[in-house]
Amino acid sequence: xxxxxxxxxxxxxxxxxxxxxxxxxxxxxxxxxxxxxxxxxxxxxxxxxxxxxxxxxxxxxxxxxxxxxxxxxxxxxxxxxxxxxxxxxxxxxxxxxxxxxxxxxxxxxxxxxxxxxxxxxxxxxxxxxxxxx
Numbered sequence: 001x002x003x004x005x006x007x008x009x010x011x012x013x014x015x016x017x018x019x020x021x022x023x024x025x026x027x028x029x030x031x032x033x034x035x036x037x038x039x040x041x042x043x044x045x046x047x048x049x050x051x052x053x054x055x056x057x058x059x060x061x062x063x064x065x066x067x068x069x070x071x072x073x074x075x076x077x078x079x080x081x082x083x084x085x086x087x088x089x090x091x092x093x094x095x096x097x098x099x100x101x102x103x104x105x106x107x108x109x110x111x112x113x114x115x116x117x118x119x120x121x122x123x124x125x126x127x128x129x130x131x132x133x
Contacts (some may be wrong), residue, residue, distance in 0.1 A: 031056040034112065035087075038104035043091050051090040059086050 036052035063079040070078060080102075087098040 002043070008011050028053060028056050028060070031060075033103070034105050034109045038090050038101050039087075041108075042100040042104050043093050043097055046089050055083075055086045055090050059083050062086070 025045060032049060032053040032055075035055050036047060036049045039047035039052060059082070062082050066079040066082055067075045069075065084095065084098040087093070087101045088095060091097065091101060093101070
C-alpha cells in the first residue's frame with residue numbers, strides 16, 4: 001500500500017503573509033516618518049506622527065487602488081490628487097501646503113535614503129585606508 005502525504009500549503013503561505021506584514025509595517029513607519037518630518041517643515045502647526053501614519057496607511061491603499069483600476073496617466077494624476085487630499089485633510093492645510101508637503105516629502109525621503117545608503121556602504125566596506133598615514 002502506498003501512502004501519500006498531504007501537501008503542506010499552510011506553512012509557506014503563513015511565512016509569506018508574516019513576511020509581508022513585517023515589510024508593510026516597516027514601510028508604514030518609514031513613509032510615516034518622512035511625511036511627519038515634511039509636515040513639520042512645511043505646515044505651520046505641530047503635526048503628529050499619527051496623522052502622518054494615517055496618510056501613509058490610507059494613502060497606500062487608496063492611491064494603489066486608483067492606479068490599479070486606472071492604469072494610465074489619468075490614474076497617476078488621480079492618485080496624486082488623492083494623496084494631496086489626504087495630506088490636506090490630515091494635516092489641516094490648504095492645497096499649497098499639501099503640495100509643499102508632497103514635494104518636501106520627496107526631498108526628505110531622498111536625503112534619508114541617501115544617508116542610510118552611505119551609512120550601509122561605510123558599514124560594509126569601511127573607510128578606505130590611505131597608505132602612509
